Amino acid sequence: MEAAVQDVLTADDPLYDELYDVTNEAMAIGNWVDVNSIMPQLHKLRAVAPVHKGRVRELLGLPHHDRHIRSAGRQHFTALTYEACEAAFRDPQTFSNSVQGHASDLDKYSMGILEMDPPMHRAYRRTIQPKFLMPEAMGWWRKRTIDNIVHRLIERLAKGERADLNIDYCARIPVYTITTAIGLDGDDALRFRHAYMNSTSSSRNVTMEDRIANGRIVEETVLGLIAARRAKPQDDLVSFLLKTRLMLPGEEPRPLTDREIMAHVKLVMVAGGGTSWRQMGITLFALLTHVDQFEQVKEDRSLIGDAIEEALRWNPTAPYFYRMVMKDTTFYGIDMPEGSVLELCLGPANRDPSRWSNPDTFDMHREKLTNMALGLGTHRCLGMNVARVEIETGINALLDAFPNLRLDPDAPAPFITGGLEQQGPSGLPVLLR
Numbered sequence: 471m472e473a474a475v476q477d478v479l480t481a482d483d484p485l486y487d488e489l490y491d492v493t494n495e496a497m498a499i500g501n502w503v504d505v506n507s508i509m510p511q512l513h514k515l516r517a518v519a520p521v522h523k524g525r526v527r528e529l530l531g532l533p534h535h536d537r538h539i540r541s542a543g544r545q546h547f548t549a550l551t552y553e554a555c556e557a558a559f560r561d562p563q564t565f566s567n568s569v570q571g572h573a574s575d576l577d578k579y580s581m582g583i584l585e586m587d588p589p590m591h592r593a594y595r596r597t598i599q600p601k602f603l604m605p606e607a608m609g610w611w612r613k614r615t616i617d618n619i620v621h622r623l624i625e626r627l628a629k630g631e632r633a634d635l636n637i638d639y640c641a642r643i644p645v646y647t648i649t650t651a652i653g654l655d656g657d658d659a660l661r662f663r664h665a666y667m668n669s670t671s672s673s674r675n676v677t678m679e680d681r682i683a684n685g686r687i688v689e690e691t692v693l694g695l696i697a698a699r700r701a702k703p704q705d706d707l708v709s710f711l712l713k714t715r716l717m718l719p720g721e722e723p724r725p726l727t728d729r730e731i732m733a734h735v736k737l738v739m740v741a742g743g744g745t746s747w748r749q750m751g752i753t754l755f756a757l758l759t760h761v762d763q764f765e766q767v768k769e770d771r772s773l774i775g776d777a778i779e780e781a782l783r784w785n786p787t788a789p790y791f792y793r794m795v796m797k798d799t800t801f802y803g804i805d806m807p808e809g810s811v812l813e814l815c816l817g818p819a820n821r822d823p824s825r826w827s828n829p830d831t832f833d834m835h836r837e838k839l840t841n842m843a844l845g846l847g848t849h850r851c852l853g854m855n856v857a858r859v860e861i862e863t864g865i866n867a868l869l870d871a872f873p874n875l876r877l878d879p880d881a882p883a884p885f886i887t888g889g890l891e892q893q894g895p896s897g898l899p900v901l902l903r
């Protein structure tokens with residue numbers, strides 16, 4: 471396993487450029503926007519009302535794009551304040567996650583727990599949650615994979631004078647962390663992610679045949695892994711899920727089926743592979759472009775945690791989530807019929823001036839208040855501890871190895887880019903010494 475990880479980490483595989491370019495990623499699913507120009511418009515809309523009729527894209531004058539097949543053709547509403555988003559996040563009975571699935575009702579729960587509602591959601595989440603608590607993130611995840619990968623990447627970087635930390639560092643840590651945690655070989659990580667990203671209904675630039683073929687690769691890989699671990703358990707997530715028991719209300723506890731394990735695995739791969747990559751990049755972008763605060767972090771490493779939380783508030787990588795309205799309801803004075811869709815703008819909610827002063831400014835010393843980057847309530851991010859440990863370990867190791875780390879003045883200046891639903895830096899060109 472070690473040799474495989476090293477080989478892939480040191481390779482200049484063109485798939486990194488293909489899979490880890492935030493702009494291309496957004497264009498491939500048809501949702502690219504000029505993310506820097508829309509925040510002033512969102513501030514204006516929020517000042518008019520906390521909740522609006524219509525999609526956020528319509529309100530911003532952007533071309534139509536459906537993120538979820540299940541939201542197509544439905545009436546939409548948009549929540550922009552912290553308070554309104556929090557109220558919806560905390561009321562899953564009225565605002566359901568069932569809108570999140572990729573596919574039709576024929577493929578129910580293609581997104582696993584992310585699209586389930588209570589009480590089913592709680593029962594399924596409990597089968598996987600123990601592996602994601604902070605002691606596990608600091609222990610099992612960090613010691614088993616994160617430290618190892620970070621160390622090898624730093625060794626690779628140290629051979630040069632410059633780097634693009636987006637591709638050479640941030641992209642490589644989460645994909646291997648997740649893949650090896652699941653139980654796949656580090657060598658398979660990139661191919662597996664590529665197949666998964668090209669197998670869903672959001673993949674625009676692939677033919678239906680390729681989509682089906684990629685879906686088959688994903689299913690066969692995971693089912694093969696489950697069979698192998700059933701025969702011979704190891705210290706990985708799939709072996710853990712084979713031992714766990716599902717306790718659905720009114721039913722006897724039972725093991726998870728292969729399809730249920732597959733749903734967990736696919737969700738963790740997709741939710742954990744892209745988010746930590748982009749959020750680590752956003753945190754480094756924030757520090758590299760706010761040199762005074764970067765110097766303070768270098769002097770006092772205990773500030774890294776504050777920088778990570780403030781970067782999450784300032785620019786969460788996944789700033790928009792949807793909910794299905796389950797019954798006729800009046801929300802902030804607006805009538806919403808059953809079957810309509812509420813768009814929760816948690817990125818703009820994180821810039822709500824009634825909660826944070828100077829909300830557009832990155833200031834890691836501001837008062838610590840919960841922000842929404844990781845969601846709130848029932849579906850609050852399962853992987854948040856792992857993400858925080860990945861980002862903190864990664865940045866600490868960079869600063870240990872390259873105390874003079876800074877933006878490369880000869881390279882194009884990086885900026886935040888992407889789509890409404892996923893954002894990150896355009897690149898992170900740095901001088902290492």
Ligand code: HEM
Nearest residue numbers: 583584741742745746749791843844845849851852853857
């Ligand atoms: C900093 C990086 C991350 C961000 C910003 C982020 C953000 C989020 C958000 C906003 C949600 C809530 C979605 C909703 O309410 O509909 C969520 C859920 C989730 N995240 Fe993360 N995430 C990150 C990293 C990760 C990682 C590393 C993993 C896995 C290792 C992960 C796995 C999940 C899963 C499985 C869910 C669904 C939880 C549920 O439905 O109960 N995330 N994430």
